[in-house]
Amino acid sequence: MKVSEIVEKLDLKVFSGQKGLDREISGGYVSDLLSDVMGNAQEGEVWITLQVHQNVMAIASLKDLAAVILVNSLEPHENTVRHSDDENIPVLGTNLSTFEIAGKLYQLFNQ
């Protein structure tokens, strides 16, 4: 499944990193603790979080994540957007809570 497919099916907003929309997704990871993501997320996963600062992109890039989904209508900081465009890792957004979007992504992934 590609990032563009979850954007369409989960009605996600694309803030940045459009060039990475054809990245292949291997799964998902949910956490707001950066060291947890650093230690435990796997390559190709979509990271669901409420953190919006640019260190999110540093981690997404170092871990080769497929995309980041910001929850609760949160918006990325300006330098997060820039970093996302540089790395071609999309930052996406939803007005749903972490619980809801994680549930939907899990369901979509296990269809």
Place this chain on the structure above:
Amino acid sequence: MKLTFTIQGGDFTNAGHPSSEVKKVLKQLVIDGKTIKNIVIALYEAEVNVVAHAWKGTVTVEIDEKKITMLVEDEGPGIPDIALAMQAGYSTASKKVREMGFGAGMGLPNIKKNTDELFIESEVDKGTKVKMINYF
């Protein structure tokens, strides 16, 4: 091959720069993917520790045919009790740092888990030296 970087305490905008550069170099050297992942995790955590706790620091990375040696030295408050700092969940990070999602007390345990050899020396009010070695 030797690479050096400087880190400014409190400067979260550049946290991850040395680890990102090292990752690029290792990829060019065709090092095993799992090994690169371990190295990147350990170095990133060590960088963040300097940014979150110290005043300034340097990262010196040496790569030879068999291994990578990463030395992260800082001028900072030091670690009074290293064994305690190694415990998962123990942290002295500020409220601001925690709000960013750092400071969960997972940094040093992550470093330990992802390195083959780890040496930490610290002097209170002087600074900390973290030496990490991974074999290819």
